[in-house]
Amino acid sequence: MALQLVVMGVSGSGKSTVGSQLGDKLGWKFYDGDDYHPEENRKKMAAGIPLNDQDRIPWLCHLHDILLREQASGQNAILACSALKKMYRCILENRGTGGDCGHLEEHETPPSLNILFVHLAGPMSLIAKRLEKRKGHFMPPALLQSQFDTLEPPSPPEKSITVSLEKSASEIVSEIEEYIKNLNC
Numbered sequence: 585m586a587l588q589l590v591v592m593g594v595s596g597s598g599k600s601t602v603g604s605q606l607g608d609k610l611g612w613k614f615y616d617g618d619d620y621h622p623e624e625n626r627k628k629m630a631a632g633i634p635l636n637d638q639d640r641i642p643w644l645c646h647l648h649d650i651l652l653r654e655q656a657s658g659q660n661a662i663l664a665c666s667a668l669k670k671m672y673r674c675i676l677e678n679r680g681t682g683g684d685c686g687h688l689e690e691h692e693t694p695p696s697l698n699i700l701f702v703h704l705a706g707p708m709s710l711i712a713k714r715l716e717k718r719k720g721h722f723m724p725p726a727l728l729q730s731q732f733d734t735l736e737p738p739s740p741p742e743k744s745i746t747v748s749l750e751k752s753a754s755e756i757v758s759e760i761e762e763y764i765k766n767l768n769c
């Protein structure tokens with residue numbers, strides 16, 4: 585069965601860097617969740633206002649649809665997405681479950697995806713340093729605290745692994761690659 589890999593974590597944890605490198609290495613399609621935020625969400629973040637559930641739910645539903653399309657056509661894919669709360673990961677996995685996407689009838693069973701969440705985790709101080717250096721991104725470093733406040737790290741029965749963001753991006757990519765290889769054994 586195709587695998588949908590969601591690289592998750594707070595802003596600046598390295599999701600885009602790791603996700604795109606992994607995509608290049610594995611030859612899997614890479615989607616950056618940031619590219620799918622509506623303009624209002626971008627403006628809000630750029631103004632230093634954290635997103636709330638209402639802002640994120642339609643965005644997560646859209647990302648679910650992208651992964652479902654990949655899954656349905658038997659393609660492995662990678663998505664970089666903050667996916668900070670358990671409820672958000674539920675939406676990514678089963679559109680409508682745990683959040684109100686408004687598209688499923690009550691009697692319908694939501695289609696589920698074969699998702700593995702890869703949580704890039706590490707100290708706020710290191711991420712803050714990386715964000716201070718990052719140029720040309722709409723997300724202000726000042727929002728990092730709210731990202732940590734919102735974060736609910738994944739835990740069983742969620743299918744997830746946690747990788748330290750203190751390693752280099754190429755080490756992280758290799759570690760994920762190794763994990764996936766063993767899944768297929």
Ligand SMILES: Nc1ncnc2c1ncn2[C@@H]1O[C@H](COP(=O)(O)OP(=O)(O)OP(=O)(O)O)[C@@H](O)[C@H]1O
Binds near residue numbers: 597715
């Ligand atoms: N493992 C790493 N080691 C050193 N620097 C890194 C590492 N991963 C990412 N970076 C750098 O840290 C910054 C943040 O990384 P990146 O933009 O990939 O994070 P992100 O989680 O996608 O952030 P956002 O959610 O805000 O888009 C970038 O400048 C990137 O070059």
Ligand SMILES: O=C(O)[C@H](O)[C@@H](O)[C@H](O)[C@H](O)CO
Binds near residue numbers: 596635666668723731
């Ligand atoms: O859920 C969120 O608050 C958002 O997804 C943010 O994490 C940003 O998209 C991203 O990280 C911007 O840099």
